[in-house]
Amino acid sequence: MSQKIITANNLGDGLVVFLDASGGWTTEIAESRIIGTGELDEALAYAKAQHDAQIVVEPYEIDVELHPDAGIPVPLRLRERIRAAKGPTVAYGEAELAERAALPTAASASR
Amino acid sequence: MYRYDEFDHDFVQARVAQFRDQVERRVGGELTEDQFKPLRLQNGVYLQLHAYMLRIAVPYGTLNGRQMRRLADIARRYDRGYGHFTTRQNLQFNWPKLSDIPDILSELAEVEMHAIQTSGNCIRNVTADHFAGAAADEVDDPRPYAEILRQWSSLHPEFLFLPRKFKVAVTGADRDRAAIQVHDIGLQLKRDAAGRIGFAVYVGGGQGRTPMVAKKIRDFLPEEDLLSYCEAILRVYNLSGRRDNKYKARIKILVHETGAEEITRQVEEEWERIKDGVLRLPAEEVERIRAYFALPADLAPRAADPSLAASRAADPDFDAFVARNTHPHRVPGHVSVTVSLKAIGGTPGDATADQMDAVAAIAERFGHDEIRVSHEQNLILPHVAETDLRAVYDGLVAAELATANAGFITDIIACPGLDYCALANARSIPVAQRISQRFGDIARQREIGDLKIKISGCINACGHHHVGHIGILGVEKKGEEFYQISLGGSGDENAAIGEIIGRGFSTEEIVDAVETLVDTYLAHRSRPEESFLDTYRRLGQAPFKEALYGAA
Numbered sequence: 001m002s003q004k005i006i007t008a009n010n011l012g013d014g015l016v017v018f019l020d021a022s023g024g025w026t027t028e029i030a031e032s033r034i035i036g037t038g039e040l041d042e043a044l045a046y047a048k049a050q051h052d053a054q055i056v057v058e059p060y061e062i063d064v065e066l067h068p069d070a071g072i073p074v075p076l077r078l079r080e081r082i083r084a085a086k087g088p089t090v091a092y093g094e095a096e097l098a099e100r101a102a103l104p105t106a107a108s109a110s111r
Numbered sequence: 112m113y114r115y116d117e118f119d120h121d122f123v124q125a126r127v128a129q130f131r132d133q134v135e136r137r138v139g140g141e142l143t144e145d146q147f148k149p150l151r152l153q154n155g156v157y158l159q160l161h162a163y164m165l166r167i168a169v170p171y172g173t174l175n176g177r178q179m180r181r182l183a184d185i186a187r188r189y190d191r192g193y194g195h196f197t198t199r200q201n202l203q204f205n206w207p208k209l210s211d212i213p214d215i216l217s218e219l220a221e222v223e224m225h226a227i228q229t230s231g232n233c234i235r236n237v238t239a240d241h242f243a244g245a246a247a248d249e250v251d252d253p254r255p256y257a258e259i260l261r262q263w264s265s266l267h268p269e270f271l272f273l274p275r276k277f278k279v280a281v282t283g284a285d286r287d288r289a290a291i292q293v294h295d296i297g298l299q300l301k302r303d304a305a306g307r308i309g310f311a312v313y314v315g316g317g318q319g320r321t322p323m324v325a326k327k328i329r330d331f332l333p334e335e336d337l338l339s340y341c342e343a344i345l346r347v348y349n350l351s352g353r354r355d356n357k358y359k360a361r362i363k364i365l366v367h368e369t370g371a372e373e374i375t376r377q378v379e380e381e382w383e384r385i386k387d388g389v390l391r392l393p394a395e396e397v398e399r400i401r402a403y404f405a406l407p408a409d410l411a412p413r414a415a416d417p418s419l420a421a422s423r424a425a426d427p428d429f430d431a432f433v434a435r436n437t438h439p440h441r442v443p444g445h446v447s448v449t450v451s452l453k454a455i456g457g458t459p460g461d462a463t464a465d466q467m468d469a470v471a472a473i474a475e476r477f478g479h480d481e482i483r484v485s486h487e488q489n490l491i492l493p494h495v496a497e498t499d500l501r502a503v504y505d506g507l508v509a510a511e512l513a514t515a516n517a518g519f520i521t522d523i524i525a526c527p528g529l530d531y532c533a534l535a536n537a538r539s540i541p542v543a544q545r546i547s548q549r550f551g552d553i554a555r556q557r558e559i560g561d562l563k564i565k566i567s568g569c570i571n572a573c574g575h576h577h578v579g580h581i582g583i584l585g586v587e588k589k590g591e592e593f594y595q596i597s598l599g600g601s602g603d604e605n606a607a608i609g610e611i612i613g614r615g616f617s618t619e620e621i622v623d624a625v626e627t628l629v630d631t632y633l634a635h636r637s638r639p640e641e642s643f644l645d646t647y648r649r650l651g652q653a654p655f656k657e658a659l660y661g662a663a
Contacts, residue, residue: 009158009162011137011138011209012138012208012209012210013162013163013208013209013210014158014159014161014162014163014208014209015162016160016161051144052143053140054137054138054139054140054143057144057158058144076590077590078529078587078590078592079160079529079535082160082529082530083160083161086161087161088161088530088540089530089541090458090530090540090541090544092191092193092458092461093191093192093193093463094193094463094465096457096458096461097463097511100454100455100456100457100511103455103456103548
């Protein structure tokens, strides 16, 4: 059964954040607060107040499943899994160059 | 290239100061997101999936080494060491902090760059043929006119709150390399029987969820009337374009719903009223602007380089590069070089800071300090002497920028997709990378020939899938990524919108489906010279459909 957590982007650096149990915001989805049954309205109201207080931008709830072993929330939608992973699913910048160099076809195909 | 005058400098500096104040008030809690959003968009700042994104205008895709070095420097100091060149000939940084953006803009202003009107419902950065001022087949250089349009449209008070965004493209050759027929206004430079310069004017093209090829509303507009005619078009659109529905607000919908004839009548009527007013272009002002874009003084005709043939014969990789990534130049002994940002398995359009620096250095040393960004997400060195080709190539190889695939199947346009974009429904980049790897063998690419694959991660079509010979549109279906294929699109002078071939394909299936289409083309082409697009136009969907889905 899916559960809910609250996410937003940080106002200052735009990074993806999740509401944690202390009412703060964390970039680690593992530290996010699982919203209990009947608590969603209260949690969203709190998050909206944090938006109004210029701490985060446009919070909303997402559906997650708890990882069977680690107990870490895993978003159901790919979009949210990509957000939670803190970056694209592909290597970028210098890391992309390094990854390409390691490809078996790279030597012949890069020219 | 164009250099800022005192007015330009003051204007851009004032804008930076204004935005700095706005950012401070936002971070300080005085401005709400609702208040701030339209302000940040007017300065090219988006909030994407992972972070803020800053889109920087590269006017008509032209920049010099100093500007490129500045972009590299900003990438290193304020971002994560890379940038993304876009189909609008712009550059996007994916990770800037909001509070750093005023400093970034200030540093850009020092090298005559900005992010003004790269977003919002205004006239966006004017784009042009990336071989402008260099191509052998050019009627005339489109950039002076693009610059005149830029000056007219920058902070034009009447056109800052249009029904929707507005994109203008200019080409200077019959061969359309600027995709003018899928722009809100497309201008094709031409000469009349008396040799005078003017423009064929196209209106109402565009992609997105309702793709349209533009209608030609005037066959020859005299040069002096460029601004008054564009103003008349914008005025008709601003008055009558729909504001009730975001998805029907572009001028293409107005042209479609009103009819090209009636729109033409309205434009001509308004134009008659204003054509002899302040917007008539003075010939001396055109000449003044044109002087900025003169060919480099030391770019003189050169005799053919006999050592080039020997060098090509001795090195098949170099030969492949010269054959594919050079374009005929109007001055003998020179070429324009395509610097591919489409490494096999790479992210289309991405360049690291070191690569930007390398291109700047090569341009300064061998390319008369000129660089272009192409709408196909590559970089161009427009003026390279054939005698310097080997050195340019060696420099590009060292920077991992020498992929010899311009116009080949691996020269793929892809939008950032769900890996970065808040609007996307599916990823584009990994699909582009897997197709690129599948067809990475250069001999195979050569066998296939010209083939444009374009991939968008949502219906907004930033990846130009509607005009791909093979277009791929990512959609979300029951929580999974699916990819819809369209065939036969083209963004050149014979522009066409691709037709959807059938049901979509899963992430696992999509690369095989593309390979099936390519194999079908190879089996059916009448001769090796018949391109994929020509074969498709001759045969229609049937053989491709059958190959993908089996006999009906």
